[in-house]
Amino acid sequence: MKKTTRILAILSVCAFMPVTAHASSPVYVVQAGDTLMKIARENQTTVQELMQVNQLSSDRLSIGQSLSLPGTATPPVYAAAESAVNEAPADIVSQGKSSSIRAGIKARITGDIVNVRKSPTLDSEVIGKLPMGAVVDVLDPGAEWTKISFGQDESFVATDYLDEVSSSSESSSKEESKKRKKSSFSTKELYRAFEPLLNTPYVLGGTTTSGFDCSGFTSYVFKELGITLPRTSEEQFQGGQAVSLDDALPGDLVFYDTMGRGRVSHVAIYLGDDLIVHANGDDVRYEKLSNMHKLYPFFGVKRYSDE
Numbered sequence: 001m002k003k004t005t006r007i008l009a010i011l012s013v014c015a016f017m018p019v020t021a022h023a024s025s026p027v028y029v030v031q032a033g034d035t036l037m038k039i040a041r042e043n044q045t046t047v048q049e050l051m052q053v054n055q056l057s058s059d060r061l062s063i064g065q066s067l068s069l070p071g072t073a074t075p076p077v078y079a080a081a082e083s084a085v086n087e088a089p090a091d092i093v094s095q096g097k098s099s100s101i102r103a104g105i106k107a108r109i110t111g112d113i114v115n116v117r118k119s120p121t122l123d124s125e126v127i128g129k130l131p132m133g134a135v136v137d138v139l140d141p142g143a144e145w146t147k148i149s150f151g152q153d154e155s156f157v158a159t160d161y162l163d164e165v166s167s168s169s170e171s172s173s174k175e176e177s178k179k180r181k182k183s184s185f186s187t188k189e190l191y192r193a194f195e196p197l198l199n200t201p202y203v204l205g206g207t208t209t210s211g212f213d214c215s216g217f218t219s220y221v222f223k224e225l226g227i228t229l230p231r232t233s234e235e236q237f238q239g240g241q242a243v244s245l246d247d248a249l250p251g252d253l254v255f256y257d258t259m260g261r262g263r264v265s266h267v268a269i270y271l272g273d274d275l276i277v278h279a280n281g282d283d284v285r286y287e288k289l290s291n292m293h294k295l296y297p298f299f300g301v302k303r304y305s306d307e
Contacts, residue, residue: 030065035202037258037266037281043069046295047258101141101162107148108273109134111161120145120156127155128199134275134286135165135191150198185225185305187250187272193224194269194277200284214266217279218253221269227304233267240302248272248301255299256292264299268292 028039036047036056050056053070101107109130116128120142128150130136136157140147145156197220203211207220215233222229230236237255248254252270259265268278274289292298 026069028067028069030061030063030067032063034061035204035281036061038202039067040295041281045070047260049260051260101138101146101159101164103138103141105138106135106165107138107146107162108165109136109157109161110163111158114157114161116148116150116155116157117145118154118156120147124156128285130157130286135271135273136162138162149195185227185251189225190221190251190269190271194221194284197221197284198277198286200279202279202281202283206279212279212284214268214279217284218267218269222304225305229304234264236267237264237299237302240304243301243303245298245301249303249305251303251305253302253304254289254292255302256296257299258296266296270301 028043030039036050040047040050049070050067053068114130115126116130117124118127119125130150137149138146139149142159144159146159146162148155148157194217197209197212197217200209200217201211202213203216204213205216206212207216209220212220215229215231215236218233218236219229219231230239233255236253240253243249243252245254248270250270250272254268254270254276255264256266256268257263266278268276268287270276270289271286276287276289276292277284278287280287
C-alpha cells in the first residue's frame, strides 16, 4: 500500500515538471504550401533572421528542406497547464449581457483576436479570425451570437466582442471623405471588393480567386474598383502618389521589406484604425498595422485612388 502511494506521489510531481525547449536551435522541415513569411510568423521570428541563420540567398524553398529557427526557444510550460495555454478561447460567451447591436449596422471588434465560426456555438468550426478594430456588417444579432458578413460563408462571432460603430466614428469617416477630395471609390466599395476574398489561400505568383500573393491580391481588388495597378509590390511602390502615414486613408497601399533585402517586397491595403488587409503568406486576412511595423521595415504609403 505504501509502495503504491509512493508511486502516485512521484507521478503527481512529474505531471508538473516543466517541459523545456531544446538547448540547441530547433529545426523546421519545409512542408507543402510553406513560405518564409509563413514560417517566420508561426515561429515568432522574421524572414530576415531566417535568411541570415540559414544563409539563404533566395526566398525559394523545397519540400523537405530543413531550416534552423533563430531565437525561438520558449520558456518552460507546465504540462498540466499546457492545454489551457494552447486552447485560450477567443469567443467565450457571457450569459445575459445586454447588447445594442442591431441588424443593418456596422460594428467594431473589441477582442484582441476573435474567432469567426460557421455556426453559433463554441463547438463549431472556426473559419477565420478578426483583430481588434475590424469593422463588420451585422446581419442578424443575438444575445450570445451575431451573424455577420464575412466572405461568402455564413459566419458568427460572439456578441460580447462587438460594439456599434459610434456616431463619432461616422463623423471621422465623413472627415476622411472630405480629405479624400476626388476619390474614385468609396470605403464601402472597397470593403465590398475585398471581403469576398477573405481566407483565399496564399499562392506565390497568384492573381486569381484560386490563390493570391500580396501584389496579386491588391491588383485584383483595385481592378474590381476600376484601377489598374502594376503587377509586383516593388512596381506598385514606384507608382501612385506618396502620402505620409499620418495622412493615410482607407484604400491607400502600405509597403514593407519582408525579405530583409533593403527594398519593397510586400504590399497591403490600409483600412484605417490600425487595420490592413493583405495576402500574408497563409491567406487573405485582416492584420494590425502596428503588428507589421514591429515585424518588418516600413517603406511608405502610396495612393492610387484619386482621379
